[in-house]
Every structure is written in C-alpha cells, then in structure tokens.
Amino acid sequence: MLGAPIACSARTLSLLTIALKSRWSCAILFRMQIVSSIAAMSRLAKKWQRAGTKIGFVPTMGYLHAGHMSLVREARKRVCQGGKVVVSIYVNPTQFSPTEDLSKYPRDLKRDLKLCRAEGADVIFTPTDAEIYPNRQNQKSEIGNRKSFSTYVVEEKLSQSMEGASRPTHFRGVTTVVAKLFNIVLPDVAVFGQKDFQQAAVIQRMVADLNFPLKIIIAPTTRERDGLAMSSRNKYLDAEQRAQAVILFHALQAAKAAVKTKSVSASRLKADLKEFLTAAPLGRLDYVEFFDPETLEPVAQVGQGTQMALAVFFGKTRLIDNARL
Amino acid sequence: MLGAPIACSARTLSLLTIALKSRWSCAILFRMQIVSSIAAMSRLAKKWQRAGTKIGFVPTMGYLHAGHMSLVREARKRVCQGGKVVVSIYVNPTQFSPTEDLSKYPRDLKRDLKLCRAEGADVIFTPTDAEIYPNRQNQKSEIGNRKSFSTYVVEEKLSQSMEGASRPTHFRGVTTVVAKLFNIVLPDVAVFGQKDFQQAAVIQRMVADLNFPLKIIIAPTTRERDGLAMSSRNKYLDAEQRAQAVILFHALQAAKAAVKTKSVSASRLKADLKEFLTAAPLGRLDYVEFFDPETLEPVAQVGQGTQMALAVFFGKTRLIDNARL
Numbered sequence: 001m002l003g004a005p006i007a008c009s010a011r012t013l014s015l016l017t018i019a020l021k022s023r024w025s026c027a028i029l030f031r032m033q034i035v036s037s038i039a040a041m042s043r044l045a046k047k048w049q050r051a052g053t054k055i056g057f058v059p060t061m062g063y064l065h066a067g068h069m070s071l072v073r074e075a076r077k078r079v080c081q082g083g084k085v086v087v088s089i090y091v092n093p094t095q096f097s098p099t100e101d102l103s104k105y106p107r108d109l110k111r112d113l114k115l116c117r118a119e120g121a122d123v124i125f126t127p128t129d130a131e132i133y134p135n136r137q138n139q140k141s142e143i144g145n146r147k148s149f150s151t152y153v154v155e156e157k158l159s160q161s162m163e164g165a166s167r168p169t170h171f172r173g174v175t176t177v178v179a180k181l182f183n184i185v186l187p188d189v190a191v192f193g194q195k196d197f198q199q200a201a202v203i204q205r206m207v208a209d210l211n212f213p214l215k216i217i218i219a220p221t222t223r224e225r226d227g228l229a230m231s232s233r234n235k236y237l238d239a240e241q242r243a244q245a246v247i248l249f250h251a252l253q254a255a256k257a258a259v260k261t262k263s264v265s266a267s268r269l270k271a272d273l274k275e276f277l278t279a280a281p282l283g284r285l286d287y288v289e290f291f292d293p294e295t296l297e298p299v300a301q302v303g304q305g306t307q308m309a310l311a312v313f314f315g316k317t318r319l320i321d322n323a324r325l
Numbered sequence: 326m327l328g329a330p331i332a333c334s335a336r337t338l339s340l341l342t343i344a345l346k347s348r349w350s351c352a353i354l355f356r357m358q359i360v361s362s363i364a365a366m367s368r369l370a371k372k373w374q375r376a377g378t379k380i381g382f383v384p385t386m387g388y389l390h391a392g393h394m395s396l397v398r399e400a401r402k403r404v405c406q407g408g409k410v411v412v413s414i415y416v417n418p419t420q421f422s423p424t425e426d427l428s429k430y431p432r433d434l435k436r437d438l439k440l441c442r443a444e445g446a447d448v449i450f451t452p453t454d455a456e457i458y459p460n461r462q463n464q465k466s467e468i469g470n471r472k473s474f475s476t477y478v479v480e481e482k483l484s485q486s487m488e489g490a491s492r493p494t495h496f497r498g499v500t501t502v503v504a505k506l507f508n509i510v511l512p513d514v515a516v517f518g519q520k521d522f523q524q525a526a527v528i529q530r531m532v533a534d535l536n537f538p539l540k541i542i543i544a545p546t547t548r549e550r551d552g553l554a555m556s557s558r559n560k561y562l563d564a565e566q567r568a569q570a571v572i573l574f575h576a577l578q579a580a581k582a583a584v585k586t587k588s589v590s591a592s593r594l595k596a597d598l599k600e601f602l603t604a605a606p607l608g609r610l611d612y613v614e615f616f617d618p619e620t621l622e623p624v625a626q627v628g629q630g631t632q633m634a635l636a637v638f639f640g641k642t643r644l645i646d647n648a649r650l
Binding site: 049152183209212 | 363367370371374375377473474475476477478479480481482483500501504505508509511530531534535536537538
C-alpha cells in the first residue's frame with residue numbers, strides 16, 4: 001500500500017516516519033471514509049471548504065481499473081498536501097437508455113474500495129439511486145408526486161454527434177448527474193479521462209456555460225499492453241473478442257500514419273479505415289469520425305491536429321477510443 | 326440613508342457610533358461595490374466563502390421597487406451581522422420570447438443603485454449579456470463557434486402549466502440564468518418573491534434536484550396601497566389601466582371569500598371569476614388556475630389551502646398575481 005505512487009510532501013513523509021516508528025497502523029494514516037448519504041458528503045465538503053482545504057474529485061461508475069487510478073493520482077497531484085481526494089462510485093441510470101447495459105453493468109465495490117485505499121483516496125462517495133433521483137418515474141405517472149425528480153442539465157451542441165447520436169439520452173444523464181455531484185462534493189478540481197473524449201468536451205462546456213466554480217482536468221487514456229484503452233466494459237469481451245478489440249487502437253495508429261505527411265479527405269480515410277477494420281471480423285463499426293477537437297465539428301479534410309474517434313461493437317459490447325492525429 | 330430599516334447588530338451599532346463620533350463618512354461604513362465582471366464577482370464570493378462569511382443573494386432584473394427591497398431586507402436578516410448581501414441586476418434575454426418585451430423592459434440603474442445603497446446591500450452585480458451568454462446565437466448558425474453558449478437547465482414538470490404554457494421558453498431561461506448566478510455568487514441563502522409563485526416553485530425544485538448547496542427563501546408579495554402586487558411592469562400601465570389592474574387582487578379576495586366556509590368546484594369558480602373580471606373591461610384574462618401549492622397540479626375542488634394564480638393582460642402588459650386561499 002505504501003508503495004503506491006502518491007505525491008508525498010515532506011510533512012507527510014515525516015508523519016509517516018513517526019507513524020512507522022511508533023508502530024501506528026498505516027490504516028490510520030490513510031484512513032479512507034466511505035460516505036453514502038448526500039447530506040453526510042455535503043457536510044464534509046462544506047467543512048473542508050470552510051477550512052480552505054482543496055478538494056479533488058474523480059466521478060466514476062465503479063468497477064475501477066488502472067485508468068481510474070491514474071485519475072485519482074492526478075487529483076491528488078492537483079490538490080497537493082492537505083487537500084482531499086473524493087472518488088464517487090455511482091452507476092448513473094439516466095445515462096443509460098432502456099436498451100442498454102444498466103442492470104448488468106459490472107460492479108465490485110469491495111475491490112473498488114481496496115484500489116482507492118491503495119491509491120490514498122480520502123473519501124469514497126457511494127450514493128443511492130433513491131437519493132440521487134428521488135421518485136424518478138415515467139414523466140406521465142409521476143404527476144402528483146411531490147418529491148419526484150424533474151430537473152435536467154442539457155448541453156445542446158457538442159453532445160449531438162457520435163456518442164450522442166448513438167445514445168440519444170446519454171449526455172443529458174451525464175451532465176445532470178455530474179452537475180449534482182459537483183454541487184454535493186464542491187470540488188476545486190475534477191478529473192475526467194481522455195478516453196471519453198466527447199464526454200470530457202461536454203462537461204467542460206457545461207462547466208464554462210453554467211459557471212461552475214471549479215477546474216476540469218482531462219487525464220490521458222490508460223492502455224493495456226497491446227494498446228486497448230482500459231474500460232470497465234472490456235470485462236464483457238470473450239477471449240477472441242478481446243484479442244480483436246485492439247483493432248480500435250490500431251485504427252487510430254493507421255490514421256495517424258496516413259496523415260503524417262499529407263492531409264487526406266475524411267471520406268477517403270473513412271473508407272480506408274472500414275476496410276482496415278475488416279481485419280477484426282467480430283467487430284462491427286458504429287462510427288468513425290474526424291473532427292475539430294474543440295467544436296467537435298466534422299472536418300472534410302483530415303490532417304495533423306484533427307481529432308479522430310470511433311466506436312466498435314463486439315457482440316453487444318460497444319467500445320470507444322480516440323486520438324489527436 | 327441611515328434611516329433605512331437595516332437589521333443592525335449591536336456590533337454594527339457600536340461601530341456606527343464610533344464612526345459618527347469620529348466623523349467618518351457614512352459612505353465608508355455602507356460602502357457598496359458595483360461589480361460587472363463575472364471573474365471579479367466570483368473572486369469576491371470565493372474570498373467571502375473562504376473567510377466563512379455568509380452570502381445572501383437577491384437576483385433581480387432591475388427597475389427595483391419596494392417589493393425587491395423587502396427581499397434585500399430578508400437577505401440581510403438571513404445572513405446576520407458580518408454577512409454580505411449581493412443583488413444582481415440583469416435583464417435575462419433567455420427568459421423572454423422573441424415576441425416579448427425584452428428590448429423595452431424598463432431599466433434605471435442609477436435609481437436601482439440608490440435604492441440598494443439605502444437598503445445596505447454590499448454588492449450590486451451587473452453582468453453583461455456578452456459574458457453571461459458568450460456568442461449565443463441561433464442554434465444553427467453557431468456551429469463552429471468555439472465559445473458559443475449551449476448548456477441549459479430545464480425543469481420539466483412544475484414549469485409546464487400557467488406561465489410555462491403562456492411563455493414556453495420562459496422557465497428554461499430562468500433556471501439557466503439562476504443556476505449560473507448561483508455558481509458565480511455562491512450564496513448561502515437566495516431570496517425570491519412570492520409574487521412569481523410558479524418561478525419560486527421551479528427554482529426550489531431545481532435547487533433540490535441539482536443539490537445546490539444553498540437555501541431558498543420565498544418572501545411575501547409587496548402590494549401598492551390598493552392591493553395591486555408591485556411589479557416593474559406596472560410602469561407600462563396608463564392611468565385607466567392602472568386603476569383597473571387592482572382587479573387581480575380583488576379576484577383573489579373574491580375567491581378567498583367564496584371558499585371560506587365550503588369547497589367549490591374549480592370550473593364553477595373559474596366561471597364566476599371570469600364574470601367578476603368583466604368589471605375591469607380593459608383587462609383580458611390569460612389564465613386563472615387553482616392548484617396544489619407543492620405539485621402545482623390543478624385541483625377539481627377548490628377549498629382552503631388551494632393555491633390560486635391568475636394572469637391578466639392590460640393592453641400588451643401582462644400582470645400576474647396569486648394567493649393561498
């Protein structure tokens with residue numbers, strides 16, 4: 001546990017030395033709180049805020065992997081010594097459509113807690129559906145329900161293409177739950193992964209548009225040895241699918257190579273990549289797009305600096321990846 | 326100025342005595358800041374927050390009257406001594422439809438500042454459209470604009486009837502700008518007027534749903550001597566319209582009297598009130614509704630505790646009022 005790459009200050013190190021000498025339990029030094037109620041999390045955040053303690057925040061859906069852990073390390077780095085790192089674990093129902101994998105989305109809280117503890121997170125926030133969306137029901141049937149949930153945050157431009165086109169209610173769920181979590185956890189800094197490139201762009205736009213008093217950090221994608229982007233959904237893949245799934249990464253590499261010395265028309269490059277993807281016969285392309293990394297507007301001509309993103313189904317599992325070319 | 330009804334603490338009073346004895350200028354004691362940039366307001370709010378200073382907030386569209394001043398007093402009361410009261414003055418374009426009175430909405434900043442100063446407000450926040458909605462344009466034409474505004478907060482249930490039905494994009498504009506102002510001003514308490522009953526209900530729902538870390542206070546409607554609810558829009562009325570406008574208040578009184586001893590069917594009471602309103606021939610009824618004060622759901626049977634709201638046009642001027650029966 002102590003070997004985890006935490007950015008230790010001199011003060012932390014000296015405390016550590018004292019602790020080890022006096023045979024305190026390391027668990028006391030790195031005591032991690034698990035908070036489930038919104039009221040308790042909110043009280044804690046307000047207490048820290050009053051004390052001038054910086055708060056770093058990593059919102060997740062759990063089933064954590066090395067990619068999430070890199071976000072926790074980034075949050076720790078940003079809040080420095082004396083700061084607090086909060087990781088939320090919440091599988092947010094509003095970002096899944098009725099046909100998607102909400103009920104079978106992988107969960108393993110015990111393992112998640114162990115990973116977060118090893119990384120030195122201060123608080124794990126695990127709210128319940130009942131508290132996050134009180135009495136959320138079908139819009140028609142909830143009439144007359146005094147406490148039913150009815151407010152959403154919607155981003156109307158960057159959220160329309162790619163993931164938004166394939167999953168029409170997805171980003172509305174993301175922006176709504178992230179706005180809620182920001183108001184509960186009161187972070188100074190929140191860290192999101194580059195793997196969900198469009199999500200990161202939508203969140204940044206929301207924070208700017210609604211003037212959330214915090215800074216968003218986008219941390220690089222963590223990859224398996226062969227290049228596959230880490231994702232909780234990789235768990236769904238069988239051995240053969242897993243072997244072929246690296247095609248997403250290879251497609252990004254191929255596109256990078258194609259535009260290394262000259263720009264190429266997007267339609268031509270798309271056609272070439274479709275051909276390229278046939279090397280993974282278990283994969284079924286959902287989309288491949290070339291776009292401006294800030295506006296997410298498609299470009300006709302692909303060159304260096306263009307952003308590429310793609311989504312590929314393996315069975316029912318949908319994998320995404322992206323890169324700046 | 327010193328005669329203004331400020332809830333003075335003992336400490337404030339003793340400071341005041343010292344100040345007067347030492348011939349300090351009262352202007353120093355009650356120095357009011359006028360802040361226009363979002364960054365400056367945000368810095369100030371964060372500074373107060375770090376210092377543990379309570380922040381009371383009154384969002385307005387300016388052209389202030391005694392009703393607004395009662396909200397400022399309420400905010401002062403809530404943050405007690407040492408707290409800060411911020412009044413925002415911003416005519417929010419997104420809550421007006423293209424056919425409404427945005428461009429001719431009354432403005433008088435000089436007079437507003439004088440009133441706020443007299444009431445002991447600490448900061449007047451007067452942001453610009455350019456900062457609140459950077460490059461907001463027609464949804465189609467803004468494509469490609471990197472900094473264009475595209476995130477909205479929408480309440481989908483309480484906002485549908487009455488004002489929401491008469492002014493379809495109104496509440497989306499209200500919730501969006503209020504969410505922004507909350508994130509900039511970081512209030513502990515925000516005060517809204519009971520006159521805009523549905524707005525207050527929608528804002529309270531938004532604060533609960535999105536977990537804004539603040540408390541909403543609804544302050545009672547301030548009325549002219551004859552009973553007309555104070556409103557910046559009363560200015561639009563000519564003498565004859567003004568004389569007849571009191572019919573809204575009288576209609577509320579009549580409905581109260583009608584349900585004093587027995588409940589009455591809503592359709593019957595509506596018919597009676599339409600008849601009653603013909604006493605003001607310059608008025609044209611937009612709606613009169615009887616509903617549950619929490620869910621805003623219409624009731625079939627009107628009794629004590631039912632909420633009533635109505636909107637009446639006088640020329641192009643639309644007046645609203647409401648009461649708990």
